Amino acid sequence: MHSTITRAQNIFGFFTTVLFVLGAIIASTDFLAPRTPSADVFVKDIQVVRGRPHYYSTKKEEYASIRFSLSADFSSLFNWNTKQIFVWVSATWPEPSASNKSIHTNEAVIWDTIITSPSSDHLQNIGPVAMKKLIKSAKGKSIDPSRGKIELRNQKPKYQITAPSGKLAELDDVLLKVHYNIQPWVGILTWTQQVEFWNWKVIEGGVSKIFKLPALKKKDEKKDEKKKTTKKAT
Template sequence: MYSSLVRVQNTFGFFTTVVCVVAALIAATDFLAPRTPSVGVIKPTNVQVVKGRPHYYSPKKEEYAIIKFSLDADLSSLFTWNTKQLFVYVTAEWPSAPGQNATNQAVIWDSIITSPSADHLANLGPIAKKKLIRSAQGKSIDPSRGKLSIRNQRPKYQITHPSGKMAEIEDVVLRVHYNVQPWVGVLTWNQDTDFFKWKAIKKNVSKRFSLPAIKKREEGGARKIDASH
């Protein structure tokens, strides 16, 4: 009954239990660190609707939107010693046709921000990697991590719709999202309400705007957005 195999199994079971308890305690420390993410500016700077093939593999021409934007955000409080990386993305959202209780949502831009301890996971060149390593020396968390200041950013992804129509859509907004990926624990997304020391993200939605009609080729397809809005 008390063979060597049984003793090995008992030891392994005890070790596994200890590891799980320690991992749970590490994950619980995230709730002790305040999270106060905020967005200073999120606004479109140039909106264009084009008719063509949005992707090289698109089988036919359709309308698609290109939205450039500016963003100022402070997400540095999301970085703790247990943060592996932060995934930030911006979506464009607009209501469906009358009578349909749904909201259309499409990602137009995203970025991964690694913590100093996870810089080796980023696909970086030697010069950029040296700068990141130097910025992390002697610091548990680089205070500049998570602070974004982007001007007239071109989107990574165009917006399309199954109907093939994108022109003259109204009540469009841009929304900033984040996803915290820890070393140990569960993934967490931006929240709508405060929870203990974790505060809901502030001012992460832009003012409403409309997508323009498709302009003739000689007139151009872009429409500037007033930067004061």
């Protein structure tokens, strides 16, 4: 005869096995939905200045601020198992002393955002007005296609670029890249597709043209710009 504890353990083990199998089946359904993301990113304005990039910086160093435009369509990444998508834009560049400039060993994030699915809007830390708009846009739809579309024009970066050496002026072979990370309700995290796999396609575009960071902005140039902006304001 089995004891009560042994029977409870058997029931619990059977229950967790069933849950695991169901979870695996749910996660595998992601492979049935095609993924065809696309993105175009363009550099609009670049500035390199010397100062403290963050309030907690202990010393002055060169840092770059890159404005960009982004047109992306990640709507195909949403299905019934998608919880949210994390999208970010990074700047990459090779080591100045490296002989092979095609290998980009440095990378820094300049902008990011989170796109939630209609079923996880309650996780968004937004105001009541924006929440009403999200709920209205999702009414009667399992997935709102507009959720995955991003249109940015002359976007200001969230984060400045710094380098371990503290020098960035006149840096060559810099690129902007678009990345994404999909968080499902059940299953594993998937990142930017590097290799085509069945219905999952590599992101179309997603890389800017190679550009060069400008020379360090001098104090006189900053003063002239301030004068111009004050004249325009008046």
